[in-house]
Amino acid sequence: MKIAIIDDEQQAREDLQQALQLCGIKNVIQAEVQMFTSGENFLQVFKPEDFQLIFLDICMEGINGIKTALAIRQQAERLPIIFLTSSADYALEGYQVFPAGYLLKPINRAVPQLKDILHHCLPDLMANIINVQRHGRMLQINIERIAYIDVQGGRRVGGRRGSVIHLQTGETMAVDTSYTEAATALEQRDFVECYNRLMVNLAAVETLMADSFVLKNGEQLPISRRLYRETAHEYMEYLLRK
Template sequence: MKIAIVDDEAKAREELQQALRSCELAAVAQAELRLFSSGEEFLADFQPDAIDLIFLDIRMGNLDGIETAQAIRRQAERLPIVFLTSSADYALAGYQVFPAGYLLKPISRELPQLLDILRRCLPGIVARELAVQVNGREIKIPYGSIAYVDVKGSHRTGGRRGSVIHLLAGETLPVDTSYTDVVTMLSTADFAECYNHLLVNLAAVAALQEDGFALKNGEQLPISRRLYRETAHSYMDYLLRK
């Protein structure tokens, strides 16, 4: 995820950056944050498909936030824009560019509102975390860090009582959540069962081969003959959507 912060006050940029970095939403905390000190600087770099969310100060120098937002809207009608302002008096002027929300400075006093805005602006992204149980406590794993899930790992056999999350970075994470429950939770995401009790993250696949998947981390996963056609179709559908 890529998030832009456009504000002519260095302190305000740093404060919002810190709030996002410490955010309880993992996808946001790990996002690429791009900081700009003026509307002109941002627009010179702006590419609609390269930004997921913009935080934009209303009061800036030569090109203020409203004018910057108008220029953004000419290229991206639906890109979420959140206005930053030191006074609610400036909020009304921004409605003409259909903002996703407003945050009053200082941001440190608006953290609940920030979380609410993030959840509303990025529903499909911030929800991409797998919640599993480990030793009686819940942990959340971003979908993007998962390579595959199975019921056997190098350190434990999960079987029906648990499963093992294999991360792209190479680590294995035995969890108490059953494989069946993990499959259910990931049923609406881009994961496919390519072998008995083996669920692959299609985003982690580098290539489809005659008998399996080559993953981006160098690992090889088998595809059963029974599931090959269905799995290949799921992968091609994923590529077309991406």
């Protein structure tokens, strides 16, 4: 898990990081935490697939927390945002971005509240994780980071072939987990097999063509004639749900 803390007060950032360590939740304690001093600094580097949880101060110099959250929502509709505030008066305004919760400063007095919010968020966060084997070790990958999976370049491990996970950033990751195992884990998650041993994340698709998908990162994936009608139907159903 990767967590962002965005607050222009150093003490508030440090208090929250310490509170996360005291919350007693393994996935949170082991998470990678990145600190940002302003909404501008965060938005300059923000990619939806890079973070699973965001803590965001409402009152900051420059772009305030509400405007920062609105910019985040343009790229990530479901990414959990937890607002930090010194006054409950800002709560109503913040609800337009559907936050996962509010923490009232000082944070070191809000650890029980933090635990409640995290317990509420974590089932949804963990539901977006796929477990794969890589070099004999278990690896968790956020499903929203995946553009597609296939077997091109996959290694043979223990007499069977692994698969390749292609991230939306363009990076590739060869894993020991077979294509069949990975596809089974993803088939109920808005992924569809559009070609033989090639399964695409419909959320990564920019355009449906006559014989292919064009992805948001510019890649083009073929759609087989045999699977085209079913694939197009699944994509249209996905668009209607969204």
